Amino acid sequence: MNVSADKSAATPAQILRNQIRAGHHTTVTTGVAPGHLQANLVILSADWAEEFAAFCAANPKPCPLIGRSEPGDPTLPMLGCDIDVRSDLPRYRVFRDGLQVSEEMDITALWRDDLVAFALGCSYSFEAALIEAGVPIRHIEQGKKVSTYRTGLDTVPVGRFHGRMVVSMRNFTVPNAIRAIEITSRFPRVHGAPIHFGDPAAIGIADINKPEFGGEPDIRPGEVPLFWACGVTPQTVIEVAKPPFCITHKAGHMMVTDRLNEEFREA
Amino acid sequence: MNVSADKSAATPAQILRNQIRAGHHTTVTTGVAPGHLQANLVILSADWAEEFAAFCAANPKPCPLIGRSEPGDPTLPMLGCDIDVRSDLPRYRVFRDGLQVSEEMDITALWRDDLVAFALGCSYSFEAALIEAGVPIRHIEQGKKVSTYRTGLDTVPVGRFHGRMVVSMRNFTVPNAIRAIEITSRFPRVHGAPIHFGDPAAIGIADINKPEFGGEPDIRPGEVPLFWACGVTPQTVIEVAKPPFCITHKAGHMMVTDRLNEEFREA
Numbered sequence: 001m002n003v004s005a006d007k008s009a010a011t012p013a014q015i016l017r018n019q020i021r022a023g024h025h026t027t028v029t030t031g032v033a034p035g036h037l038q039a040n041l042v043i044l045s046a047d048w049a050e051e052f053a054a055f056c057a058a059n060p061k062p063c064p065l066i067g068r069s070e071p072g073d074p075t076l077p078m079l080g081c082d083i084d085v086r087s088d089l090p091r092y093r094v095f096r097d098g099l100q101v102s103e104e105m106d107i108t109a110l111w112r113d114d115l116v117a118f119a120l121g122c123s124y125s126f127e128a129a130l131i132e133a134g135v136p137i138r139h140i141e142q143g144k145k146v147s148t149y150r151t152g153l154d155t156v157p158v159g160r161f162h163g164r165m166v167v168s169m170r171n172f173t174v175p176n177a178i179r180a181i182e183i184t185s186r187f188p189r190v191h192g193a194p195i196h197f198g199d200p201a202a203i204g205i206a207d208i209n210k211p212e213f214g215g216e217p218d219i220r221p222g223e224v225p226l227f228w229a230c231g232v233t234p235q236t237v238i239e240v241a242k243p244p245f246c247i248t249h250k251a252g253h254m255m256v257t258d259r260l261n262e263e264f265r266e267a
Numbered sequence: 268m269n270v271s272a273d274k275s276a277a278t279p280a281q282i283l284r285n286q287i288r289a290g291h292h293t294t295v296t297t298g299v300a301p302g303h304l305q306a307n308l309v310i311l312s313a314d315w316a317e318e319f320a321a322f323c324a325a326n327p328k329p330c331p332l333i334g335r336s337e338p339g340d341p342t343l344p345m346l347g348c349d350i351d352v353r354s355d356l357p358r359y360r361v362f363r364d365g366l367q368v369s370e371e372m373d374i375t376a377l378w379r380d381d382l383v384a385f386a387l388g389c390s391y392s393f394e395a396a397l398i399e400a401g402v403p404i405r406h407i408e409q410g411k412k413v414s415t416y417r418t419g420l421d422t423v424p425v426g427r428f429h430g431r432m433v434v435s436m437r438n439f440t441v442p443n444a445i446r447a448i449e450i451t452s453r454f455p456r457v458h459g460a461p462i463h464f465g466d467p468a469a470i471g472i473a474d475i476n477k478p479e480f481g482g483e484p485d486i487r488p489g490e491v492p493l494f495w496a497c498g499v500t501p502q503t504v505i506e507v508a509k510p511p512f513c514i515t516h517k518a519g520h521m522m523v524t525d526r527l528n529e530e531f532r533e534a
Contacts (some may be wrong), residue, residue, distance in 0.1 A: 267534040
């Protein structure tokens with residue numbers, strides 16, 4: 001599914017990828033190229049790839065697989081005709097044996113013939129749908145990163161991959177919480193409906209005011225926190241599985257694709 | 268949309284309506300003719316009918332209109348080829364000037380040339396979908412009527428029709444509550460997603476253990492109550508609007524149609 005093959009008419013996503021590739025955009029991708037699907041990135045060697053694909057299939061909520069490259073091929077034509085996963089994200093995390101060894105802005109020098117890139121859906125897509133439906137999202141209104149937590153919930157283990165789920169939290173009034181569940185359930189390939197709402201302790205979050213990643217929440221009286229499976233989950237799973245080599249995006253610094261969020265909405 | 272025109276092959280709904288018409292089934296219709304849509308009934312004189320139709324359009328969650336007769340015509344061919352609203356429901360409530368004056372098992376003797384019958388969607392349809400999806404419903408497991416409450420929420424007033432919304436309550440674990448919202452949002456013509464969950468006081472219910480209609484709830488630790496707009500709402504609205512003459516079904520004693528619940532599920 002090659003999109004935007006007409007090189008003369010660059011999409012907002014292509015323009016942004018060009019800026020990232022040239023080192024002119026080095027920060028988070030929140031709110032850029034509106035309407036365009038953004039994706040989480042995981043790069044593994046081919047001998048770990050099948051097992052990771054099976055792990056994603058078994059855990060579709062945290063790991064909704066939307067694209068995969070051939071070994072050694074850094075392109076993802078199903079997501080954008082000119083995407084190069086080595087240079088088109090603003091920030092990368094490099095892991096060796098499950099430990100982060102560096103943060104990079106370009107991984108071309110680290111690329112190898114046996115590497116496989118995986119793209120996973122991202123909640124930015126359904127956030128756009130929520131805002132469009134008039135459901136306000138506090139952290140976006142406040143210009144903060146979404147509050148994200150490690151939970152006590154186990155993922156479904158597959159081979160060497162296992163570990164706890166990471167969730168992102170958004171708080172709403174009850175009527176908007178119902179709308180948010182309705183709307184996000186229509187986006188099963190970008191995390192879908194939340195996996196929990198209400199009491200954070202029920203999913204192993206000790207203090208909702210102390211997120212592991214992202215900004216501090218602002219939950220007001222009468223509001224309820226909703227928790228969605230998060231595409232950062234593979235990064236915690238990789239810390240446990242300890243593959244010899246792995247590269248991911250840095251949280252919030254996503255792959256911006258030529259595909260439209262709308263394409264991922266179910267009828 | 269005439270269904271089951273082949274008289275030789277009676278549907279389970281037709282068989283049941285025959286039993287009701289003959290006075291052999293006089294109780295609630297919960298669980299009968301599985302898979303078949305059941306409906307709430309409101310009968311008004313023609314000079315109140317347009318305003319009531321507009322009220323339903325303005326309040327689609329409590330009053331999802333799925334069928335309407337011509338004045339004086341007691342049939343609803345869009346819901347079943349042989350439905351006669353005068354005899355095919357087990358129990359009726361007769362109102363004069365907004366007050367219930369009698370309960371009837373057949374209203375043929377009360378029928379008039381100026382009466383219009385309205386059929387409104389009923390939550391029995393989505394309950395079937397919940398059970399099918401493996402989401403257990405406590406009151407059904409316990410063989411009780413669903414707990415139903417008057418709320419402090421105003422309906423959208425139209426002409427002479429106004430009043431408070433009635434809701435039905437079902438309690439679930441949080442994961443099942445999310446599934447229930449997902450599933451029922453696909454049935455917008457049978458009340459759709461809940462209008463509230465959690466704190467009953469937020470919608471004006473003083474004591475959740477004392478429902479206005481139906482059985483007493485059994486809410487266990489960790490479970491959350493979900494509240495759906497209920498087709499009994501028109502009956503409380505009629506008490507306020509005080510039309511000179513009105514007939515409704517009695518709660519739980521529904522019109523069983525030849526249409527299938529599945530037909531009312533959105534893609």
